[in-house]
Amino acid sequence: MSAAHEWSYETDGPVVRPYAMVRGRTRNEGYWFDLVAFVVAAVDSLDLRLGIQPEHRAILRICQVPCPVGEVASRMNLPVGVVRVLLGDLHTAQAIHVREPTCRTGRPSIRVIREVLDGLREL
Amino acid sequence: MSSTPRPGAPAAPGDLLPEAAKILVAGGFGAGKSTLVSAISEIVPFHTEEVLTRSSMGVDDLAGVEGKGTTTVALDFGRITIHNRLALFLFGTPGQGRFSFMWDELAAGALCAIVLADTRRLSDCFPAVDYFERRGLPFVVAVNCFEGARSYPPDTVRRALTLQPEVPVMLCDARLRTSVKDVLVKAVDHVLLLETERSAHA
Numbered sequence: 001m002s003a004a005h006e007w008s009y010e011t012d013g014p015v016v017r018p019y020a021m022v023r024g025r026t027r028n029e030g031y032w033f034d035l036v037a038f039v040v041a042a043v044d045s046l047d048l049r050l051g052i053q054p055e056h057r058a059i060l061r062i063c064q065v066p067c068p069v070g071e072v073a074s075r076m077n078l079p080v081g082v083v084r085v086l087l088g089d090l091h092t093a094q095a096i097h098v099r100e101p102t103c104r105t106g107r108p109s110i111r112v113i114r115e116v117l118d119g120l121r122e123l
Numbered sequence: 124m125s126s127t128p129r130p131g132a133p134a135a136p137g138d139l140l141p142e143a144a145k146i147l148v149a150g151g152f153g154a155g156k157s158t159l160v161s162a163i164s165e166i167v168p169f170h171t172e173e174v175l176t177r178s179s180m181g182v183d184d185l186a187g188v189e190g191k192g193t194t195t196v197a198l199d200f201g202r203i204t205i206h207n208r209l210a211l212f213l214f215g216t217p218g219q220g221r222f223s224f225m226w227d228e229l230a231a232g233a234l235c236a237i238v239l240a241d242t243r244r245l246s247d248c249f250p251a252v253d254y255f256e257r258r259g260l261p262f263v264v265a266v267n268c269f270e271g272a273r274s275y276p277p278d279t280v281r282r283a284l285t286l287q288p289e290v291p292v293m294l295c296d297a298r299l300r301t302s303v304k305d306v307l308v309k310a311v312d313h314v315l316l317l318e319t320e321r322s323a324h325a
């Protein structure tokens with residue numbers, strides 16, 4: 001555990017710039033946006049209210065087909081923390097639908113385990 | 124947020140999206156995590172250099188992670204479509220114990236984990252084994268067979284890692300899709316067994 005003390009702001013550099021993009025906000029209300037939560041655009045475009053940024057539009061373009069949050073982050077080349085904030089904005093603007101994994105905290109259901117097992121056997 | 128829809132109520136639009144399941148792939152430096160994920164993923168795995176901060180994790184008590192601390196973590200992100208309503212994601216994650224705070228997020232709701240062991244540096248996988256044991260996440264140990272490495276029977280590896288008898292240990296070649304498939308099938312089969320037992324006792 002104590003090994004985690006070895007890195008710090010001082011040794012690992014400054015807080016990354018992309019956080020400036022979301023004006024220092026690091027949390028969003030409501031959804032958690034798990035790395036494997038699927039996101040899909042609910043609208044084709046965004047109007048210019050509410051300080052919409054180019055990144056919001058880019059995310060919306062990526063999510064024209066359902067896309068997991070982790071994939072959105074890598075295609076945007078942004079830290080997932082930043083992408084979560086941007087997704088939160090889009091959700092507030094009712095511009096996306098989200099499906100969190102059903103078992104975020106507990107264990108996956110036996111149904112899901114069976115279906116995954118069957119699917120893997122057929123590969 | 125957790126409102127249950129009334130029977131007969133139309134599904135929320137989000138419910139029409141695919142469901143996601145995930146499996147973690149952990150192991151020491153160069154143990155073959157990226158190789159394993161790309162051998163079986165249907166997409167070219169996304170390789171992300173995540174900058175993680177305490178707040179990006181959305182967790183309040185990250186023991187040892189200082190308020191302003193950030194670190195960069197490489198993550199391989201692969202995908203297998205099980206059917207049109209269910210996708211399986213594989214995460215290759217760094218094996219060092221200092222990243223275990225990130226495993227907390229990845230392990231939440233995960234089916235299980237694959238621990239890749241390299242017999243030339245077996246101790247590199249200790250942190251992963253410790254973590255999954257402590258957390259109670261089912262895992263299998265896949266011994267990656269590198270050329271030139273002395274080969275050890277799975278039972279020798281099991282003893283060296285002092286694993287519980289029910290933990291599957293198997294040899295694999297992370298470069299071969301069929302071998303990786305066998306590891307995944309074994310792992311999920313192990314999960315099914317554990318969960319079936321658990322629900323029988325509940």
Ligand SMILES: Nc1nc2c(ncn2[C@@H]2O[C@H](COP(=O)(O)OP(=O)(O)OP(=O)(O)O)[C@@H](O)[C@H]2O)c(=O)[nH]1
Nearest residue numbers: 152153154155156157158267268269270296297298
């Ligand atoms: N012979 C053999 N070589 C392998 C196997 N798996 C991986 N390798 C090789 O080992 C090297 C390291 O593999 P990676 O997949 O990059 O390992 P990694 O765990 O992702 O490494 P880091 O992300 O740097 O920790 C590569 O050159 C692979 O080609 C295997 O099963 N057999």
Ligand SMILES: [Mg+2]
Nearest residue numbers: 156157158215
């Ligand atoms: Mg790698």
